[in-house]
Amino acid sequence: MEKYKQFGFKLTPQRLAILNYFNGNKEHPSADDIYRAVSKSFPTMSFATVYNTLEALRNKGNVLELTIDPNKKRYDPNTMPHHHLICVKCKRIIDIHKEFSVSVSEDMTQGFDLIGNHIEFYGVCPKCKSIALS
Amino acid sequence: MEKYKQFGFKLTPQRLAILNYFNGNKEHPSADDIYRAVSKSFPTMSFATVYNTLEALRNKGNVLELTIDPNKKRYDPNTMPHHHLICVKCKRIIDIHKEFSVSVSEDMTQGFDLIGNHIEFYGVCPKCKSIALS
DNA sequence: CTCTTGACAAGAATAATTCTAATGTTATAA
DNA sequence: TTATAACATTAGAATTATTCTTGTCAAGAG
Known part of the structure; x- marks a missing residue:
């Protein structure tokens, strides 16, 4: 079959x-x-x-x-819509599961049809913070 | 000098x-x-x-x-904080100048120190829309 | 003028990804 | 059961973006 x-x-x-x-x-x-x-x-x-x-x-x-x-x-592999938080030092990425309302007015989109969005948060992870201290 | x-x-x-x-x-x-x-x-x-x-x-x-x-x-070259709208077909990128409040609660950041964020909007630009029609 | 410093150019080296060609596998149709 | 068609797999070559290396050059300081 x-x-x-x-x-x-x-x-x-x-x-x-x-x-x-x-x-x-x-x-x-x-x-x-x-x-x-x-x-x-x-x-x-x-x-x-x-x-x-x-x-x-x-x-x-x-x-x-x-x-x-x-x-x-x-x-x-997680295809549910979500966002990401990236450690700027070690590049580790963790998921941020939350909805944000980020609507954009017509005059900003210059005729584009909007499909979706993705937010990247930047930060420093706990591990890299502790390394920075030493 | x-x-x-x-x-x-x-x-x-x-x-x-x-x-x-x-x-x-x-x-x-x-x-x-x-x-x-x-x-x-x-x-x-x-x-x-x-x-x-x-x-x-x-x-x-x-x-x-x-x-x-x-x-x-x-x-x-534009280093003022702003976001981007990307055409998923031709990869053209335009700027989105707007502030969004996208605060994340402590329990979502898993101990990361937050530095900033960047939003990517996805869409189809007018040119690619018209090509798709033909 | 000479020395130091940093910039430039050409091409080699690297790293991620894609492509190619040959071989292997599997499911069905005969 | 066997042949076949369709698709997967593999090894390695090719491609592409980026970085590195090395020798040369130019400008300013002393």
Whole structure:
């Protein structure tokens, strides 16, 4: 049976391992993080598979690509609308689950159709604060 | 006279050209955009100079590095606090000058010290809307 | 004039990501 | 059961943005 037709997504062991790694993950991992984690159980895992899977998941709307980190893309398996708080030192990202009303008047949007928004909060995490002291 | 000591920044012709290109620029250009534009008047311009100048300006707080575009960094010479509206199709970025009150409660910040925030609005620009119709 | 400092240019090096081509897997149709 | 079609996987090459290295240059200080 084409059991994956429901998803349009074949559930291979590699993909399951990636999904499993994502499940409940709040770390906003990079492709490299995912590659390294999943390589433990699948030593032949390749980056192509990681990126292919990420793109498939992204098309299905099951993962978000974050452009928060200047060096690399991060991925967020939590697709509920939420915002992020980023440590400017270690780049750790935590979720902010709260609705903000940030309406913009027509004359500011210059004819754009608005789709959504995302707030990035910047700060220093407890760990980096304590390092700064020493 | 070390006329640049005021800035800690030597005003060379190349840098002036970059600053000139930035002046009043609302396009949020990439390093490549800058390189191409300034190359017209300085054919020997190198990327090293572009990136060095950008880093110097960034350290002086005269330019912001935007991590909005997944493919490359964009630079914003407008350092007044403001937000951005991004066309999800062509990646054009326009400024949103408005203050929003987006306060977050202590229990959401997990011990982070908050520094600031930045809102990204997503939408479709008029040009891309009209292309979509055809 | 000479020395020091910082800037410039060219290209090499790096890092993240995407692409390519060959091979492997699986589910169904014959 | 076997062949086939469709899709996944892999390794590595290619690409792209950025950073680094090295040698050269120019301006100002002494």
